[in-house]
Amino acid sequence: MSVKYISHYSIFVALSVITGYLIHFPILPQAPFLLYDPGHVFLLIAAFKFGPRAGMIMTLVYATIFALITGQGGPYGALMNFLSTSAFVLVSSWIYLKQHNKKGAFVGLVLGALAMTAIMIPANLVITPLYLGVDRAMVAQLILPAIIPFNLLKGLISSVLTLLVYKKISLFLNQENILAE
16 A cells, blocks of 8 residues: 555545544434434545545544544444444445446445445444443344434435535546546
8 A cells, every 4th residue: 555545545534533523413313322423424435436445444444543532432332333334335335336437326325325224233233232231122122213214314314425525526636636546
């Protein structure tokens, strides 16, 4: 990995961490403890630009730094953040890599959001009881009314934001020769 790419990845990770730190809010009244933050939009953009492998590397760095800075969830929070974001980023960017057009981006984001939602069901059932020290049955009761809707809505919002800004950011970076291919 060259210094050039490390610096590019670092910029996107920094944008993700800063955005996630500054902007976060609940999106479901029935689960105000589940907070949406748009920070992973920058990870999706970077993964579309540099590919799934780069997206996974940036997601790991982002989840670690975010947990260290915010203290949200400690190692369990970092793991949950990594699992959800990496499922979204990996599936979305892999499909976009194979079908590099608007349809590929759309299909990738939809399937990425579904993958994120699917991975967070077992992740919550296994990790949340360890993290919060609650009974697994209590977490299971939240799957349908809170965890699934939250992740689907999170995926929808992030997908729309990514579709709205990806091409503009990509074109700007290419025009300014900041991230020339």
